[in-house]
Amino acid sequence: MFDYATAAVESALAAGASYADARVVSTRTEAIEVLNQQLQSVDRAETIGVGVRALIGSSWGFYATAELTDAAARAAGMRAAAVAKASALVSGPPLDLADVPVTEAFWETPHIEHWADVSLSEKVDMLVGITGTMQGVAGIALARGNLGFFDTLKWFVSSQGHRIHQHIVESGGGYDATALGQQETQRRSYPQSFGQFATGGYETIRAWDYPGNAQRIAEEAAQLLTAGTCPEGEKTLILEGSQLALQIHESVGHAIELDRILGWEAAFAGTSHLELPKLGTHRYGSEVMQITADATIPGSLGTFGYDDEGTPAGCVDIVKDGVWVGVLSGRDSAAVAGLPPGGMVRADGYNRLPMVRMTNVGLLPGDSSLEEIISETEDGVYMATNRSWSIDDRRLNFQFGTEIGWEVKNGKLGKMVKNPTYTGITPQFWGQLDMLAGVGERVAWGTPNCGKGQPMQIGHTGHPASPGRFKSVRVGVKG
């Protein structure tokens, strides 16, 4: 496979590229969905192809083909260069690439039990059993379970001499129960909404004890129909770990993407409220807030050996003691900004241009616990498991809804509340973070559905987080 990538790179250089790289990518996926004990779909997909990137002047040209022959790879290299050349009609400053080590390497996701070695019937039987348990709870109309698996082989070659082979294994899934009311639906999910995904094999599914939580999840969904509504006003807000992970993803992870800060995503995904001259001085949040982007965390969804530019995975400080100190970057964006390249550029397949992507952007653990946080809260709301999320194009103004909440009164969990929502402005919100649970409650939550770029790409990102508390947050926004 290296030969096809090499042929594509050679061809792009011969056609005038100042730099070129190519990836042959082979992907196998399996997706299973069960609804109310009935199999809805089993979908197994395989793709393979080569994508080549050619740099000419201020523009990347990119071309991909599913034909894996020497001739097709060379043709792809030529077309990538030709596409880049066409950009000269509307050109900008020449683009440089920050230096990275030139590497020949192999890296593989550590895994114990490859998902392909677990029979389809075992997977389906588990989901049928879980949805049966949930259906057995009065009031549950829809009980849904799903599993998703990825096996990706990459062969990367650059004109600077990189030659890297990687094998990435990802597994995940989850389930949810929906109760239908007259004019409302209430849902509960496990382990989190949209499923919990990780790098690793089927052992990552077994670790979550899917069957053991189905009854509780369904009962909570049914109870929500008769629960009171979330109180309105400014309250102390306690967030369960997976919701805090999504809060990090949306209001930190995207905001620190250097391509957004530089305006490269301005028309679609948006820009950022962060300004490069304030790197190192801008207060992002309270001193409790310590955030890193660490692509080396074992098992987390944003973990790999090398990014899709051949840069080794690493750990970068993003927010230290509440101050913004780092960005997510690639070789081109880092060169423009005069920063070291972070190794955070990935594509979602052979046929897409690599771009800046979150790795594992997460909160370092605090020194408290959820139990202690609740016991020290006089008047608040504890919210768990995301239901809706929305944030503006500069990653400032957000509103989240969660599946479930509980009032917190005088240090104790109180009544369950439905339709909990909260809203805020990023730096003010993070400035209110005053308690964070410790390493024992920290989970490397995975987000398998991050959309970005044009054409749209779906990224897999990790967000380690433990439960946290925020003072004076507006909750209970209603339509």
Add this chain to the structure above:
Amino acid sequence: MTDPAAIAQRVIDLAGDRAEAQATVVTGESALTRFANSFIHQNVADTTRVVTVKISLDGKVAKGTDNRSDDAALSDLVDRTIEAARLSPVDPEWAGFAPPAPIPAVDNYDEATAAASPEERAARVKDFIDAGRGTDAAGFCDTEAMTVAFSNSLGQQAVGRDTRATIDGIHRVGTVAGSAHQTAQALGDIDGAAAGALAAERFRLASDPYDIKPGEYEVVLSAECVATIAVFLGVYGFNGKAFNEGQSFLEIGKQQFDQSINVWDDPFAPGSLGVGFDGDGTPKRRIDLVRDGVSQTAVHNRKTAAKAGVESTGHGLAGMEAFGAFPANAFVGGGSASVEEMIASVDRGLYVATFNYCRILDPKSQVVTGLTRNGTFMIENGAITGAVTNLRFTQSFVEALGEGRVLHLGDDQRFADSEFGVGLVRAPSMHLSSWNFTGGAEG
């Protein structure tokens, strides 16, 4: 093997007597020229080929996908999908494959668009950028040409093809931006200069925005906002799966919207995108979704139709059975009022250019939260008097279009960007009596 129809039939032949099978083959080329900071920074293209086979062994169903088309790969695809079906439990809701039926003659294909060069896209980008003065322009111009071939064991066969071209972009300085969007079947109908001029004009009007207090405001919504509303109604309401599951707002035969509201799906209207059959191989047809404010029907694929006890409406999505069905050639009926006339009829309200990051809070009530973007304008005494900063809203889309709340429909029905994809909806601007803004720049 490169001919999509031949590949599809080969898949059926490889399944032979072992299983009932359905094959869908999509081939084509897509290319996208992307610009930011007023120059092209990413210019991409790829050849596409997706071979999808669905296998049924007496109601045990599985689906497989591959992007290779040599005989060995197709044979492996069929074998492994048959094996997956064999291991699957019977699907009691399996509706079987589509019987042979004539496919309407639809050819939404423009040869020049299929052959468009990166230089042609770059020229439109240049026109867009040049329309602004001293602004940072960003956006994209893309072209796509696809051929879809379908075949199944029952003898249903179909081939269709289509092209699409889009330009979408902004002119901005700092945090102030104006946007414009054009989608058409042919690149020749995309006018980069006109799109750029509209975005630049909206940017000019959007300058120096000020904060206003959230609350209920009368609004004039652009076609982009209305298209987003239509997509939410489609995904969470008209979708036959959501309807069957009881999660939809839809109550067939009930007046759920203002009498002026008409929504329909028509794959045969001039300038349409797509092919004449759906993902199940069912012929597409025109269908009314809302007539004079009265909800008419959900849209169905074969499976959701069987469960609902009706015939498929031809709205199955290839490879997205778990999602359900969706009206991808939707129209929201227009009226006779120009945007200027609508604005002129507002004493105090807002004109919104686009919505951003809309997400549903509850599908049954259709309460959605989102933000305004790329131009939110204060209307006072019938004229735009300035720009305001972006606002967050939390609003039921069904209620917003309810009886007595639709004051005018625009005369500008066109393909509008729906936030979740281009070319899905043709919509007009709309004047509504009230919209619930729940947050401003300060939260």
